[in-house]
Amino acid sequence: MARYFPKKPAISRFGGLLSLIPLFFCASFPIQAQNTDFAACLDRLQPEAQKAGISASSFRQFTDSIVPDMSILEKLDYQPEFKQPIWDYLAALVDEQRIQEGLQNLRLHKNTLARIQEKYGVDPATVVAVWGVESNFGQTFGKYPLVQALGTLSCYGRRQAFFQKEFFAALRILQSGDITPERLVGSWAGAFGHTQFMPTTFERLAVDFDGDGHRDLMDNTEDALASTANYLAKNGWHSGQPWGFEVKLPDNLSIAGEGRKKKRTLQTWINKGLTDVNGQPLNKLAPTSMQAGLLTPAGVNGPAFLVFKNFDVIYSYNAAESYALAIAHLSDRLKGEGAFKKAWPTDDLGLSRSERITLQKILLQKSHDIGEADGLIGSKTREAIKVEQTRLGLQADGRAGQKILRALRQAN
Incomplete structure (x- = not known):
């Protein structure tokens, strides 16, 4: 699993009065009290860790020097106030830079990828x-030491039982020697490596593809790529079948109740009047007996897709349809296919990563305190955009889109 998106309500494992204390107050405990409380929690976890296959000496070795990182709790409970439209999400993930770098990596790892396809069918x-x-492509792994992050989440906040399983898995990975402690870093929630496996996923599905005796997703590209293919294969990937394709909807088709999960045969969709985006019959693209669901991420006025089993497999990697569509679309672009045919229903398309950086550089030139021009649109960048939108007579919604970038370029 690539990432963790918490959904359940907060539950403290300590009970009593402490369970009523808000997380922001926990984060403000004196450091000494935090460390003492954390050490007591680890002491309670040690017998369970031993039952989970972690020796007492290994547990001490890998946990004795760690202290809790209470800043992680803010991320655990953070609810994004600024939801990205699908066209913004895809503009940043499937941009020209990523396509070109992907093509370079396809050439660079051609032989390895061919052997992976032969073995796993992906x-x-x-x-x-x-x-x-x-x-x-291995440039952004995350910066959090996994034992510290997962240890913190095992002792504080909600879903502690979930994170304890990942914590114990991380300790088993270190105990096995597959990855060294200083290299086991990743996201705040525990995903790590080239393709961001959770520790329990690593244990189940990571492979030693180069045969060096270690399963290494941090420094071994062959292992990482093969493990990713193994994940997809084990989750039901059908070799040689498409993830789906963009379709043209007839004018009178109702999409109410339709979606990725509601599968119908391709022949049923043909009978309903769907064609490919160029108006060609769908039976030229896939067998009419294949089951497909209709995905319309922006409604009937945006691009529409028929998606098959392989789309669901990509979705299982990170349970979000926008994520699965980004992976599917990027894979098509790497195969030489073009952008989606139908335009997104907006007059303000999203920005690529390089365009986001350009926008931030302009804001910095105008003395806005937004931090580094890193392409990440956070609250400070949105506030600065609101100021400039007001100055330029635009709607002050803080949106980082083509409109504000174009207006600022023209103003300059």
């Missing part, structure tokens, strides 16, 4: 697309 473009979205 095409190179899909594997590389996951790699590109998850870690920008």
Whole structure:
């Protein structure tokens, strides 16, 4: 699993009065009290860890020097106030830079990817697309020491039982020697490596593809790419079948109740009047007996897709349809296919990563305190955009889109 998105309500494992204390107050405990409380929690976890296959000496070795990182609790409970439209999400994940870097990696790892496809049945473009979205081809792994992060989440906040399983898995990985402690870093929620496996996923599905005796997703590209293909294969990937394709909807078709999960035969969709985006019969693209669901991420006025089992497999990697569509679309672009045919229903399209950086550089030139021009649109960038939108006579909604970038360029 690539990422963790918490959904359940907060539950403290300590009970009593402490369970009523808000997390922001927990985060403000004196450091000494935090460390003492954390050490007591680890002491309670040690017998359970031993039952989970972690020796007492290994547990001490890997946990004795860690202290809790209470800043992680803010991320655990953070609810994004600024929801991205699908066209913004895809503009940043499937941009020209990522396509070109993906093509370079397809060439660079051609032989390895061919052997991976032969063994697991997953095409190179899909594997590389996951790699590109998850870690920008190994350029962005995350900075959190996993034992510290997962240890913190095992003792504080909600879903502690979930994180304890991941914590114990991380300790088993270190105990096995597959990855060294200083290299086991990743996201705040525990995903790590080139394609961001959770520790329990690593234990189940990571492979030693180069045969060096270690399963290494941090420093071994062959292991990482093969493990990704193994994940997809084990989750039901059908070799040689498409994830889906863009379709043209007839004017009178109702999409009410339709979706990825509501599968119908391709012949049923043909009978309903669907064609491919160029108006060609769908039976030229896939067998009419294949089951497909209708995905319309922006409603009837945006691009529409028929999606098959392989789309669901990509979805299982990170349970979000926008994520699965990004992977699927990037894989198509790496195969030489073009952008979606139908336009998104907006007059303000999203920005690529390079365009986001350009926008932030302009804001910095105008003395806005937004931090580094890193392409990440946070609250400070949105506030600065609101100021400039007001100055330029635009709607002050803080949106980082083509309109504000174009207006600022023209103003300059």
